[in-house]
Amino acid sequence: MIDSILLVDDEDLFHLVFEDACSILDITLALQALNSSDEADRLFKNWFVEGPVEERPECVFVDLNIIGSSFDGIELIRKINHEYGNGVVIGIISSSDDYQEIQKAKSVGAQFWIIKSDEIEPRLIDFRKDYEGYKAKTLPFKVYR
């Protein structure tokens, strides 16, 4: 089970869906959800550069287009991986399956891409099976369709 997950997504309803699905599937013990990539960026800066590292999440799910934020999910992943130390399992969770965006996410160090749909649970079950591989950085980038 993952100790803590951070979800960055502008859709509040999805926070509830994701939290309940993760709890039912025993994926995580703690889940923090944010609406803005700016807020996530500020927290990561604090966790990785200025503050104690033990507070940081173990795994991060980022939406692709985060309405109301200064930058999108791919840019947030780039910042986390290249500016704040690349210390978490990180990937995109989005309703988009645009090939170019997927390649961009991969190029900035995203480890997975989960496609959001009405039935998110089967993809989360698959993700849970692969999680240790992502944590050990032995598993290649994967798209969960």
Add this chain to the structure above:
Amino acid sequence: MISFPADTENELMELYKKKKIALEGNILKVVDTSNPDFRKYIEELKGKDVEQRRKRLTITKQIQDQNKDLTSAKEANESLMSDLQEALAESKKAKAEAEKIRDLAVEDLDTLQKRTQFELIGMIVKIALGVIIGVGILTTVIYGLAIISDKDTQIIGSTWSNMFGILLTNAFSIIGTIMGVKYASSDKKE
């Protein structure tokens, strides 16, 4: 994992039994115990938690679907409104063009009618001038023949004189008419 002292476990179970107040959420997943009753209590609460989350997940998904439907309906409505506005603009444009064509057609018809009228007037004027000139020449020839053949010219002379006066008056009247028509037609062109 965390574990509670035996008396705390008993108190928690009593609280649940009497007042239905219980532990809930993810803390249930990290509680460890050797007490079979407390384990049963934890498992029951875990089951309730999963059941509640399933219910909430179903409802949240339904709301998400409804939101998606509403968003799609809103987009379709906006697209329809946009199409309607475009159609209205096209219709106004077409109406303006049709009115313009109608005005041009009315103007052309008016011009055609006037032109026909002018042509008719021109023809009448030409015939009238022909008649005037013909009568003038004929009267002059008769008057001349009467003078040459030394006949009485009193009647024909006064007739010629009167006729010429009338003819000149009519000729000026006709010239005036021609000038008027020309003036009117040149005004129209401007």
